Amino acid sequence: xxxxxxxxxxxxxxxxxxxxxxxxxxxxxxxxxxxxxxxxxxxxxxxxxxxxxxxxxxxxxxxxxxxxxxxxxxxxxxxxxxxxxxxxxxxxxxxxxxxxxxxxxxxxxxxxxxxxxxxxxxxxxxxxxxxxxxxxxxxxxxxxxxxxxxxxxxxxxxxxxxxxxxxxxxxxxxxxxxxxxxxxxxxxxxxxxxxxxxxxxxxxxxxxxxxxxxxxxxxxxxxxxxxxxxxxxxxxxxxxxxxxxxxxxxxxxxxxxxxxxxxxxxxxxxxxxxxxxxxxxxxxxxxxxxxxxxxxxxxxxxxxxxxxxxxxxxxxxxxxxxxxxxxxxxxxxxxxxxxxxxxxxxxxxxxxxxxxxxxxxxxxxxxxxxxxxxxxxxxxxxxxxxxxxxxxxxxxxxxxxxxxxxxxxxxxx
Numbered sequence: 391x392x393x394x395x396x397x398x399x400x401x402x403x404x405x406x407x408x409x410x411x412x413x414x415x416x417x418x419x420x421x422x423x424x425x426x427x428x429x430x431x432x433x434x435x436x437x438x439x440x441x442x443x444x445x446x447x448x449x450x451x452x453x454x455x456x457x458x459x460x461x462x463x464x465x466x467x468x469x470x471x472x473x474x475x476x477x478x479x480x481x482x483x484x485x486x487x488x489x490x491x492x493x494x495x496x497x498x499x500x501x502x503x504x505x506x507x508x509x510x511x512x513x514x515x516x517x518x519x520x521x522x523x524x525x526x527x528x529x530x531x532x533x534x535x536x537x538x539x540x541x542x543x544x545x546x547x548x549x550x551x552x553x554x555x556x557x558x559x560x561x562x563x564x565x566x567x568x569x570x571x572x573x574x575x576x577x578x579x580x581x582x583x584x585x586x587x588x589x590x591x592x593x594x595x596x597x598x599x600x601x602x603x604x605x606x607x608x609x610x611x612x613x614x615x616x617x618x619x620x621x622x623x624x625x626x627x628x629x630x631x632x633x634x635x636x637x638x639x640x641x642x643x644x645x646x647x648x649x650x651x652x653x654x655x656x657x658x659x660x661x662x663x664x665x666x667x668x669x670x671x672x673x674x675x676x677x678x679x680x681x682x683x684x685x686x687x688x689x690x691x692x693x694x695x696x697x698x699x700x701x702x703x704x705x706x707x708x709x710x711x712x713x714x715x716x717x718x719x720x721x722x723x724x725x726x727x728x729x730x731x732x733x734x735x736x737x738x739x740x741x742x743x744x745x746x747x748x749x750x751x752x753x754x755x756x757x758x759x760x761x762x763x764x765x766x767x768x769x770x771x772x773x774x775x776x777x778x779x780x781x782x783x784x785x786x787x788x789x790x791x792x793x794x795x796x797x798x799x800x801x802x803x
Contacts, residue, residue: 391614392779394631394723394770395702397605398670399561403662404602407563410654411595423656429568429579430659432589434533434551435462436647437568437579438503441529441549442470444578445501452498456486456505456531457734458761462643463503463531464734469644473498476734479761481706484508484692488516495520501527504547506535507731507761509559509674509701510692518546534729536560537699538666548572554659556601559701560666563597564589565651565659589649617723628727673773674700680780681769686791691766702728703771705787710767713790717769722783728768 423430431437449471455464457476467474477490484507491502502521506512514530521528530543533553538560543550550569554562570576607616620627651659678700687693691704707713710726717724769783 391617391718392610392722392770392775392783393608393613394725394728394768395557396608396772396774397557397561397601398559399563399601399605399662401602401605403658404563404598404605406661407598407654407658408595410657411591411598414591414653414657423583423650424576424580427569427571427576429570429576429583430651430656431566431568431583432564432649432651432655433555433647434531434553434566434568435466435643436649437549437551437566438463438529438531439466439469439644439647440579440582441568441570441575442466442472443582444575445527447472447500450498451500452496453501453503454491454494454499454526455503455734456507458507458731458763459503459505459531459734460730461732462647463505464732466644467503472500474503474734475499479507480759481691481761482687482694482759483512484510484695484698484761485512485514486517488520491517491520495524495526499524499526501529503529503531505531505533508692508704509535509537509699510695511535511537511541511697511699512695513697514544514547518544522546533558533566534701535699537671538668540668540671540699541697543569548575554662556597559670559699560662561601562655562659562662563601564594564655567659567663583650586648586650589652589655591652591654594652594655613723614721627723628725670773671699674771677771677773677775677780678703680777681771681784681787683784685784685787689791691761700771703769704728704766705769706762706765707767707790708765710765713767716790717767717783717786720782720786722779722786723770725768726764726766731763733763 429437431440447470450473452473452475453467455474455476456479458479464474475494477486477494479486486504502517504512504514504517518528528547529549530547531551532543533551535541536552536559548571552567554560554565556563570579607613617627681703682690689706691706692698714724714726
């Protein structure tokens with residue numbers, strides 16, 4: 391079984407992190423938290439929570455948001471008594487349009503939270519121009535789009551957030567970098583952050599050890615054994631793996647994110663940040679070209695995005711369960727649950743389909759351009775996949791979609 395992905399960190403750096411733990415004084419945090427506009431914290435959620443605390447926006451103020459994100463980001467907005475207003479994402483570009491932003495702005499709008507999904511970097515030049523004209527704060531959530539020197543955020547964004555969490559690109563197992571381009575706001579973040587307790591060094595060491603064993607576990611041989619054992623007992627492999635990778639489990643996660651990162655975490659984060667190899671992105675893009683070659687454009691997610699770095703690789707289908715079953719029967723661990731993303735529903739403005747709730751139940755057509763999470767299947771995707779397996783996976787996808795386009799029914803025994 392080809393696993394759905396691997397942690398983007400080597401064994402040497404995990405051992406380096408453990409050395410930082412063994413050689414650090416538990417009560418001290420003496421690694422730098424800031425450098426220029428860069429501010430280091432425990433997670434993107436920690437940074438976003440701090441930004442909203444520092445801004446102290448009036449209750450009921452609106453934040454325009456990409457309507458697809460992890461639940462925690464929407465929960466943070468609500469916890470500050472603010473109102474998220476969801477804008478539908480275009481499936482082909484994984485972007486928003488300036489027209490959507492103009493239509494959604496009201497007298498209550500104070501900020502825009504732009505989320506770059508799946509490694510695709512949205513073109514936001516026009517959006518930023520609209521925001522500046524309306525004096526709105528622009529916050530970029532690049533948790534899924536870290537790409538080293540390839541993208542550091544838009545020049546005129548006020549806040550840009552990058553994640554180094556467990557399953558992210560160039561992970562440090564925990565941590566985030568928040569670029570804050572308003573000096574007064576940065577000073578306020580540092581002041582608020584200094585009031586947080588320091589996260590447990592021991593807990594971080596446990597996470598490093600856990601990551602070490604996860605890397606071993608997703609070797610092809612051991613993962614196949616795990617997959618067979620889990621399925622034989624009637625358990626869901628997605629739930630088992632999801633429990634291993636969840637960063638802040640439980641409902642009351644706000645109390646979990648309001649910590650400073652411990653010293654070993656900071657040291658490993660600085661070390662990893664300064665040693666990113668841009669070739670990683672090139673290899674991922676090459677993999678995407680191989681796996682998605684000659685597939686119908688309507689089923690490619692972000693296929694029209696010219697700066698797609700393919701952190702994960704979803705494809706769209708109105709028969710996701712059938713596709714997953716097909717790929718798993720041939721030894722590819724495809725899934726619908728490679729991320730904890732949800733679609734924000736309470737208020738949606740300028741959606742690209744008439745009704746996003748109805749669209750999620752419809753077939754994928756040329757006329758429906760919205761990103762519907764229920765219609766996505768995530769492919770097992772990492773650059774070390776052999777050429778032979780790339781060809782095999784591509785051929786399986788092409789045959790699956792060819793039957794659908796002919797109006798036939800794909801039968802799986």
